[in-house]
Amino acid sequence: MDAAYLIPTATNATRMAWAGDNISISSGGVMNVPLVTGKLFSDRKSNRLLYYEEDETKLAWSRKDIMAAVVNLKRIQGNLATKGLHLVVxxxxxxxxxxxxxMANKASGTGYPNVFEQLKTAGVNNVNxxxxxxxxxxxxxxxxxxNDTHLSIQGYKLMASKVADEIF
Structure with missing residues (x-):
């Protein structure tokens, strides 16, 4: 019985009960937002999505910072190529x-800038x-x-399949 855990949990549960399911709640850096369907997850709150609040700030990445990262990756790829190694980002x-x-309240946008086209244009090998x-x-x-931000076993299998298709 940890009060540091129970009090915020009770507070969030109360806020959700009073406001209904059509709200986005941010608590301790975690977002809890409603979904338009309950068929995406197997848990009992499958009509909600949990993710990090900082994921909302990725659209604010500056073009300059993105391009600097792309240039660095291109340089690393070139350095590895001189050693006979093949980089895939x-x-x-x-x-x-x-x-x-x-998401019920955020039906458009990608969550973060689509960097894949910039990587491709710069000649950096990557998997979208x-x-x-x-x-x-x-x-x-x-x-x-x-109830986590990591891929499931199925997600990792799909990722492995896509990466294998791209590099072999």
């Missing part, structure tokens, strides 16, 4: 970006998992863990 999309189209996962999310229950 794999950006694993965050949970909110994959399920954004199912965002669009692949967005397509898979609608017919894969628990692509991400319901």
């Amino acid at each position: 794999i950006v694993v999309p965050d949970k909110s970006s994959v399920y954004r189209m199912y 998992l965002l669009s692949y996962f967005q397509q898979a999310a609608g017919n894969t229950v628990d692509l991400y863990l319901p």
